[in-house]
Amino acid sequence: MIRNVLISGAGVAGLALAYWLDKAGFETTIVEVNPAFRRGGQAIDIRGVALDVVKAMGLLDKADALRTRNRGMSMLDKNGEETERTEERTFSAGRLDSDDIELFRDDLCELLMGALSERVTMVYGDSITALAEQGDQVEVSFASGNRRVFDLVVGADGVYSRTRKLWFNDEASVVNNLGVVLALFTTPNFIDLQHWQLIHRSETAGYVVYPSLDQKELRVSVGFATEGVGVPRGDVAAQKAMVASKCEGLGGDVPAFVQAMQCTDQFYYNELAQIRMPAWSKGRVVLVGDAAHCASPFSGQGTSLALVGALVLARELARHPDNLDAAFAAYEERMRPYVLMNQDMVDLTRRGHIPDDVLTRSKFGIDLGDLLQEVA
Numbered sequence: 001m002i003r004n005v006l007i008s009g010a011g012v013a014g015l016a017l018a019y020w021l022d023k024a025g026f027e028t029t030i031v032e033v034n035p036a037f038r039r040g041g042q043a044i045d046i047r048g049v050a051l052d053v054v055k056a057m058g059l060l061d062k063a064d065a066l067r068t069r070n071r072g073m074s075m076l077d078k079n080g081e082e083t084e085r086t087e088e089r090t091f092s093a094g095r096l097d098s099d100d101i102e103l104f105r106d107d108l109c110e111l112l113m114g115a116l117s118e119r120v121t122m123v124y125g126d127s128i129t130a131l132a133e134q135g136d137q138v139e140v141s142f143a144s145g146n147r148r149v150f151d152l153v154v155g156a157d158g159v160y161s162r163t164r165k166l167w168f169n170d171e172a173s174v175v176n177n178l179g180v181v182l183a184l185f186t187t188p189n190f191i192d193l194q195h196w197q198l199i200h201r202s203e204t205a206g207y208v209v210y211p212s213l214d215q216k217e218l219r220v221s222v223g224f225a226t227e228g229v230g231v232p233r234g235d236v237a238a239q240k241a242m243v244a245s246k247c248e249g250l251g252g253d254v255p256a257f258v259q260a261m262q263c264t265d266q267f268y269y270n271e272l273a274q275i276r277m278p279a280w281s282k283g284r285v286v287l288v289g290d291a292a293h294c295a296s297p298f299s300g301q302g303t304s305l306a307l308v309g310a311l312v313l314a315r316e317l318a319r320h321p322d323n324l325d326a327a328f329a330a331y332e333e334r335m336r337p338y339v340l341m342n343q344d345m346v347d348l349t350r351r352g353h354i355p356d357d358v359l360t361r362s363k364f365g366i367d368l369g370d371l372l373q374e375v376a
């Protein structure tokens, strides 16, 4: 019988899962490696059926109020001169007349965090270092030196999940590196950019810049091909140096962005990868969100997949609290076709071929009717 659950990671997947597990009566603890609530990140999208999940959490109106309000975008050349502009779409959100909700990742996480009851235990600044199954439980060792026992451990710790590395042993075959880095950082809005996106794309590097919701900060993302040269994960100084070198030769405001990047502590460097695993669970450990099936930011669907996956996993655990195999099988059976459709869409897009209806199918390609009725 599952009673107490440990979730590793307080991102979208971890927080949404904690919400649904707590609602279903499970004792829920989240351990987050960051020492405090993690700010930063660019805009992410809630699309299709994920909007129904957010509605079922009672958060749709609040999410809508946090919607980004960019009115269009300018394409720039390498000197920062405008070559094209549009008010019909933005780079990050796509068409501005769609029902999707684009909001900042940290705003969504804050919203999810605020929806948690005080029964959910949050532990910041710690992480799992070892897992050992003991009969019907898992003994978890933490970096802090603490040890605790849980009935179930969930890895919601992102694309480079520590839980996955510790427990599933086949990291090399499941991480499909896409050969692209996306670095995201926050700077003061020293160019007074208001409700507008600036975008530049070239062979060597591309960037997108837009203001935060209150227009006081800029959220900058810089993307480039890795060309086989990696920098050690966690080495922020080396990562910043790599971004700076890739931006050399770009004019306009780029040198000033790079200078501001050196001073910010809101910096996120991600070597884009897709995670394709044959199974998302083993014994009493299961994965959710990017840890299980990252489709990559190219899909624009990572947050929606995380929100949907959290609901599906929590409801299947609630349906089968004394039969983990049944819960995990039902979780995978429902989620896997939806995940694959979104992951395959990235491959098709990168090869320049998208069947006409694939975008619509990937937005709506899962039926949550019975689960949403259960939680209504």
Ligand SMILES: Cc1cc2nc3c(=O)[nH]c(=O)nc-3n(C[C@H](O)[C@H](O)[C@H](O)COP(=O)(O)OP(=O)(O)OC[C@H]3O[C@@H](n4cnc5c(N)ncnc54)[C@H](O)[C@@H]3O)c2cc1C
Residues within 6 Å of the ligand: 008, 009, 010, 011, 012, 013, 014, 031, 032, 033, 034, 038, 039, 040, 041, 042, 043, 044, 105, 126, 127, 128, 156, 157, 158, 159, 161, 162, 163, 184, 268, 288, 289, 290, 291, 296, 297, 302, 303, 306
């Ligand atoms: C800081 C940040 C900024 C991002 N910005 C963007 C963006 O601009 N655009 C975009 O498309 N996607 C972005 N993403 C990824 C996006 O949030 C996810 O693709 C999507 O929301 C699915 O979320 P997730 O909860 O599965 O993973 P994530 O959002 O990656 O969350 C994972 C969480 O686990 C925590 N964690 C990591 N390792 C450990 C560990 N060992 N122990 C405990 N906790 C751990 C992380 O700090 C994080 O809070 C960002 C992710 C992060 C962490």
